[in-house]
Amino acid sequence: MKKLFLGFCLLVGFATNAQTVADKPFLQDSAEKFPLGDGVGDVGLLQIGSDRNKVIKVLSSQGLLHPYEKNLRKDLQYRPLLDVDIVALTRYQDQFVYLTKEAVLSNAWAGKLYIDHKINSPKAIGMGPDFLTMIAGDNDFVIFKDQQEVWRSSIAGLNPLSVLYDPNSATFILLSATGLYQVDSSLKTAKKVFEVDNATAFDFYEDTLVLGTGNGIQILDRKTFGLNKIDQKLPWTAITAVKNISGSLWFGSTKGAFKQRKDGKYDYYASKRWLVDDEVVDLAASPDSSVLILTQKGMSKINFVPMTLAEKADYFQEIQRLRHIRYGFTSDLAMKTPGDLSTGYFHDTDNDGLWTSMYLAGELFRYAVTKSEDAKQNAYEAFEAMERLTALPDLNGFPARSFERDGYEVGLHANGFSEEWREQYVKENGRIWRLSDDEIWRWKSTTSSDESCGHFFVYALFAELAPDKAWRDRAIHQIKIQMDHIMNNDWYLVDWNGEPTAWGRWNPDYVNSFPTNVGDRRLNSTLILSFLQTAYHFTKDKKYKKAAEKLIKKYGYDENANRPATVIGYVEGEDLSDKWNHSDDEMYFLTVPAFVNYSFSEEQKKAHFNAVKSHWEVERSEKNPLWNYLFALAGGENIDSEESAWWLREFPMDLIDWKIDNDHRKDLIKIAPNFRSQTYTEVLPGDERRLHLHNGAYRNNGGSDGKREYAPYIYLLPYWAGRYVEAISAPQAK
Known part of the structure; x- marks a missing residue:
């Protein structure tokens, strides 16, 4: 058991009260996408398959295609195949077999397979x-x-869709749009065994035959063809393909592909995160355990690779360093061309300090767990960027939102404000971006409470975990000057123009102006008490404790902060209570370790902990690992470790902000509109909803056009926090 640092931890091995999840390898899914390449032309894509050599072939209306250099291109390898009209392909003994208008042929078995079939308008082969x-x-x-x-026989109006051989009955099963036929070659009989409207595809699964239709699936007894079940609780019911792949049922539809899990629910693969487009045409297995999904505009390869959570963190760490560091800040990557990382560039945001504090915290946890020199250097670089946020404004501890070289700052945007507000603000007060004394840099004003929250959170952590005293002292200095700025300005963040910023407000007149069940009254009281406790803990300067006691005794800040989260609700006429604000959750949980552990007394600590626990109970349904692990840092037990590990496993490998839509799904149970903005009975896995930060709990739909890659600290911070509180084990051998 490792010895944890004092302060946040207080006790040796405190986090062992949380259940530790063993970090064993799981199958991590990710996608490779191959759109139609230049020169292919306007083609219809029909079938896809892969042989024992891992060669992938796509049958199109203009012959064979294959994936090459991230595109689908014309397959020129076998010149004789360019001169025949291929209408279908199948696999036999893991080799390709082609059905042409004249013959059945293959290039396997030394090319000896050749059948002159003499069928008019051949459609299907089994x-x-x-x-x-x-x-x-x-x-x-x-x-x-x-x-x-x-x-040879005939059935009027047969119009076949597909043919499969069933080894259980030693017969062929033929599917048409109106039903299933069983063809027994030994008895020379053919009979219609099941009638259905709008059939599209089928496959065998254990002792059943699974039939896809335009309105769901029908499950038949494989022996008697009796109907067992009609299932329309699917991600989408317009089924285009059914395949038994490695013992799992896969379905293609007009709105993506999905795989049935052992619990009967589905893993859903849709949107440009997974597919070139969502109109699935065909599905196929690949010998490398991947799944091939053919859509109207290309093919996608869903790879399943054994991976531990630690290996996933290593993957994201490399991406973080490669393309998400700007002056030491953590930065998203904007792209001029959707999905094309080569067109990526950096720009400032309103919350560069907050996002950087979260990556920096993850690196501090990584250093504490591993003693990695790389983690320490990364942490120090990020710290220097954040430290400069108070140096450039020259406003005695006022932290800028961001900084950039003069002339390269992006727009006038400020968090939460409309374009009209920004124009009016600039007209009345001057530019949001202010020129530094050296006239080389500009720093961004209008800083809000969420930035202060990030600063105090990570500087306290830095002062606890950084190995070098000189660096720890620099973090404590930042705590002191930022706390002094707020105190010296009557509990406000005061900007360059002498006015409080819109959201940097902890003054009692502001905080207590809200009704008790408006979240900002409880949150702002919690934040400022936590800031003061942090300042006193590290400096031992009694002025911070006296200030906190005044806010508590005269203005009821402890009473505000210690109200259970269940009191937060809608208040008529209060804009800030129209709905639950998950950005407030982010600020709250970043604050709770200091709010609890740096309490002035055991009695206060117990009250603070109970308030935090009430908030955690409300948030448990999100299965957010960061909330769970920060709650553990505050002394929480039974923190839903397995749910947290699930969140980390399901976090997508593709961090591009693709547009995601789940509104059509029929497998999800919707609930009535509510204050928390929760849409379904349970939270969706991260790889099935739009990508968002930790302040976006139930954003199941939306996203953009793929012109942004999120910084992977979103995964790295909770993973390393989980390792630090021992809720995740070290990676175990494969």
């Missing part, structure tokens, strides 16, 4: 043992054994 082959056309079908015709 193969059984010893090269037993069935070919079906518009109105007739023929069966070959040893490449010799053994039976």
Whole structure:
């Protein structure tokens, strides 16, 4: 058991009260996408498959295509195939077999397989043992054994969609739009065994036959063809493909693909995070355990790779350092071309200090767990960027939102304000971006409480965990000057123009102006008490404790802060209570370790902890690991460790802000509109909803056009916090 630092931790091994999840390898899914390449033209994509050599072939209306250099391109490898009209492909013994208008042929088996089928308008092919082959056309079908015709028959209006051989019954099953036919070549019988409207695809699954239709799936007994179940509780019911892949049922639809899990629910693959487009045409297995998804405009390869949470963190750490560091800040990457990382560039945001504090905290936790020199250097670089936020304004501890070289700052945007407000603000007060004394840099004003929250959170952590005293002292200095600025300005963040910023307000007249059940009254009281406790803890300067006691005794700040979170609700006429603000949750949980652990007395600590626990109870349904692990830092037990690990496993590998839509899904149970903005009975996994920061709990729909890659601190901070509080084990051997 490691010895944890004092302050946040207080006790040796305190976090062992949390259940530790073993970090064993799980199958991490990610996507490779191959849109139609230049020169392919306007083609219809029909089928996809892969052979034992991992060669991928796509059948199109203009011949074969294959993936090459991230595009689908014309397949020129076998010149004879360029001169035949291929209408379908299948696999036999993990080799490609082609059905053309004239013949069945393959390039495997030394090219010896060749059947002149003499079928008008052939549509579908199926193969059984010893090269037993069935070919079906518009109105007739023929069966070959040893490449010799053994039976030919006709069914008026057959119009086949697909043919599969069923080894259980030693018969072929043929699907048409109106039903299923069982074809027995040994008895030379063909009969319709199930009638259905708008059938589209089928496959065998254990002792059932799963039939896809335009309105859900129908599950039949594989032996009797009796109907067992009609299922329409699917992500989408317009089914286009059904495949049993490695013992799991996969479905394609007009709105993406999905895999049935063991619990009967579905993993949903849709949007440009996963697919070139959502109109699925075909599905296929690949020998490398990936799944191939063919859509109207290209193909996608869903890879499943054994990975531990630690390996996932290593992956994101590399991305963080490669393309998400700006002057030491953590920065998202904007892209001029959607999804094209080569067109990426940095720009400032309103919350550069807050986002950087969260990456910096993750690196401090990583250093504490691993003693990595790389983690220490990364932390120090981020610290220097944040430290400069108070140096450039020259306003005695006022932290800027961001800084940039003069002339390169982006716009006038300020968090939470309309374009009209910004124009009026600039007209009355001057530019939001202020020129520094050296006239080289500009710093961004209008700083809000969420930035202060990030600063106090990470400087306290830095003062606890950084190994070098000189650096720890610099963090304590930042705590002191920022606290002094707020106190010396009557509990406000006061900007360059001498006016309080819109949201940097902890003055009693402001805080207590809200009704008791408006979240800002409780939150702002919690924040300022936590700031003061932090300042006193590290400096031992009694002025901070006296100031806190005055706010408590005269203005009721402890009473405000210690109200349970359940009191927060809607208040008529109060804009700040229209709905639950998950950005407030972020500020709150970043604050709670200091709010509890730096309390002035055991009695106060107990009261603070109970208030924090009430908030955590409200937030548990989100399964957010960061909230759980920060609650553990405040002494919380039974912190939903497994739910937190689930969140980390389901976090997407693709961090691009793609547009996501779940509103159409029929497998999710919607709940009535509510104060918390929760849409469904349970939170969706991260890879099935739009990507967002920790302040976006239930953002299931939305996103943008793929012109931003989020910085991966979103994963790194909770992962390393989980390791630090021992809720996640070290990675275990594969």
